[in-house]
Amino acid sequence: MKTLIKKIIHKGWPVVFLLAILTLSTVASCKDDDGGNNLPVIHYLRLTDPVLADSTFTDVERGTMLAVIGENLDGVIEVYINNQKISFNSTYSTPTSLIITVPYDEDFKLTSTNPELQAELRIVTNHGTATFPMHVLSPGPNIFFVSAFYPIEPGDEVTLMGQNFYEIKRIYFSKDSVEVTMPITDYQVSNDYEQITFNMPDKLKEGGYIFVDCYTDEASIEFVPAGPKPAITGISSTMPMPGTEVTIVGKNFINVSKVNINGEFDIPKEDLEVSEAMNAITFTMPEAPENSGKIIVATISGTAELEGFYPREHIVLDFDNRGSRSWGDNSDTWTTDGTTDPFIADRNYSGIKGTISANNSWWGQIVTTTFWPGNDIIPDDTPISELELQFECYVTKLFDGPVLEIQIGGNFDASLKDYVPVSSFTGKTETAEWMQCSIPLESLVAEATWKEFTSRVNENPQDANTQLGIYVRNPSNKNDVSVEFYVDNFRIVPIQKEN
Template sequence: MKQFLKLSHILMFAIAATVQLAVTSCNDDEGNGTPVITGVRVCDPEFADSLFSKSAQGQIVAIVGQNLNDATAVYINDQKVSFSTTMNTSHSIIIKVPAETDGFELKAFNSALNEEIRVETTHGTATYPFQVLAASPVITRIQATYPREAGDVLNIYGSNLVSIDRIYFTDIAASDLAGVSEIGGQQVEISDYDVVVQDHYLDSKTGSYTTTSQLSLIIPELSYDAGSLVIECAAGVRYINYTKRPGAPVIRSISSDMPVVGETLVIGGNDFVQLDSIIMGDVTYKPDEFTVAETEAEIRIPITKVPSYASQGGITIVTPGGKATVDEFFQYETLLNDFTYDAEQPLSVNLGWGPDAVYMTGDETGIGGTGTVAHFDSYGQWWGQMTFFQRDWSGSGYSLPGSDLIPDDVTSDKVCLAFEVYDNNSSFNNGGAGYQGYFRYSLWTGSNTDAETPDIVYDNFAWDDYEAGTFTNPDGPTLQDSEGEAHVGQWYRAVVPFSALTTVDGDGVVNGYPYKGLTYKDIREKGINIVRIMSMTQGTKSGSVDVYIDNVRVICIQ
């Protein structure tokens, strides 16, 4: 009866086995006939009637049979295995199945080995077919040009696709195979396949061996257009959906909703197969302008052009299988400031507080940017450069995105002040003992002459020991993205959730979180009249600031 050894309660096995052997050894006369192995059992009463012909590495098992007493050596896969002579009777030997991390070799990676248990005794030798299993198999993806036809090459990618017993197609969808004990349907056998990659290595993260696998086969004649590809390995059965025609693409993530020229936009998802185009408003990118990962789950687009302000926004991926669209992309209604002044219809006006950032075109920066960008370039202490803008000279306040872009009930931890940023190796994020600088973000709900309006700020800076000059950035690095990471030498989107903004007293001590617990509707009703972004230093250690900022906006990150 072939089964997998699933129990790993080693101590329980050993105790049960010891008790069983003690009773057996008192009642058995040791035999001197030819030794015979009749099976392998786990040392647990629940499986007392079960025999096994395969095992995971590291399991405790009992080799059972007749005339096994006076064993001198035990081998698995032609490799010697240690055992306790005190646990050796005429009817059984207790062993621990060796593991690759102990230097044990599997038949899958050394074809010269015999997959068997061999017991040598003083009065003969016994063998028994037995397989030590590799790690559990995984199919991550399959790849072939669409439409898939008989005779085309299908590549299969995964891990631990070794010791394969069968490969076949079935007309049953993978979603309907979960939990079934036996796979049915209309099956078409694959009698031949090629092993393209079998990279067997010790995974430093898991501490166990794994195998990067790639197989290749010829697609057979199939009477159905969809079903599953099934691979039965000694260590398990795995399956994956198979279709002759591609499925519609799915967008799961976008690295920025408003990337600038010079930025690499990264899109994550599924079924990015044979892309025809990527449409951004009134701009189209063709296949020679972007790259698709081999996994067909990621697209990288070096941004060279962006939609016009007159476009409707949104991004659409077009494949033979259909389209995927995300509307929350290049929605210029979310912009507070792009630093590109239009006298006829200004998006924002500079109040002129200084020292002012330097405003440059993307061509002048040498690192990209769309239109005009703000450049913070200084070396010093305390009061750095800033951008200090309001909507217009009348102080009417910014027009924030409507509820069609950010739903009214979204909470303030999901509503963010966002901007594209390029850090050209500034002195930030140095471990809390060096440059004591950061960026301060300020929102004013009143005008710059309204003394009653509190300054709402975000610093992300706290002293550990002022005298020692040590500090922390409590929320993570300065200029962090939505994943809490800061990057150097590339454009990316930085965000600050409204829930993190604070009010401070005259000494700069936090005394409230005015947006915490509010909804986007509440934020809109409060309004925003002035946005200031400035570089600051709290201590006495100077450092360099070389940062470019563009497209300051309000967005929702779910």
């Protein structure tokens, strides 16, 4: 028998065949012991991998393929999990085994949210029914943030905001994640299992961690009575147009009092919209700061900062003070009067608009002069892979066929082809509003370092008027496609690393 099993594993025969061979060797003695009773029986559950044959269990994840091991499991008619009929393949059935897969779809009900269901596996055959206790696990819990009025005093109401607060075993405070400082026994879970509310214990005045121990897993979050320190992880644009909406994302934006712009002016509390999850702040940019700097968000528990806001020293083209449009068909430079697209702009801007025919590889261009930041702004040894080209773009409607080609530094061999503008914040093409686009510089430049790049482009100053170009072509068979978009404030900046 052992030799036969080795041959089966070596030849990679189906798992069910191996299960059948393994169990048939014992079925005869079982039948003799039960006196001829052929009622189906389930002995245990295990994974189908023969290597894990000794791993038996009663808790299973959704989507798991299981081997059900027992006796008299032939003639299966129906299979139920949590009193819900599931599909099965009769090919994977023998008198001593049945292979099934726990459903993963959203319609499959779990006992965590439907306690009236029986947590069991039920196999119905043409000669009887077998049951076995089986618990299908819910998704593990997550805690996003602590909602409360800070500073939190004993007796104050506290709400844990998160998801998957199913089958809670215990909630407790701990200073070191090992020793339980204070258990929380009086709490309420919301109907959607996304909130846990309780009152702060009288004895707990110091910080630590809150743990939520559920049947499936455990989640925790740091607890600071005075309020956790805020953090900024991103922004919708580093150079938003005055009059447009700006969104700062991060965490712990609790009782925000103001947002300071580059040390020049404040956005007061009444002009700020903070999300319910306290992880986003939205406001309208009232004006452009004169200098580059940083955004500072002030909260009850401290401040959070984001460097590189309005990085004016990094601008290579703004159609005002640095660089200008040199030439191009179907393009121009404008100053908005507020009556037509883009309605709002930062002084001068450029763009391309018109109608392009099918299979047109040379139609509209914006070819410009540029200004490259010196090594006092971008050090010579900076890898090109650590830089990106950012610019503001306004698309009147989604591109349908046409695509852009962008070249920088006059090297068409390294140009970015088939580009469609998308927001670096949302990942989508936002229409009828300014959005920040970001392109890794290595997608546009062949050199490895900033010095290598600037050394080449500065060798021939007379070519400066061709060192950044945007070209529209239509590789599709769609005729008479309308194109209209505008661009401004091109800058080369370090790629923002996530905090």
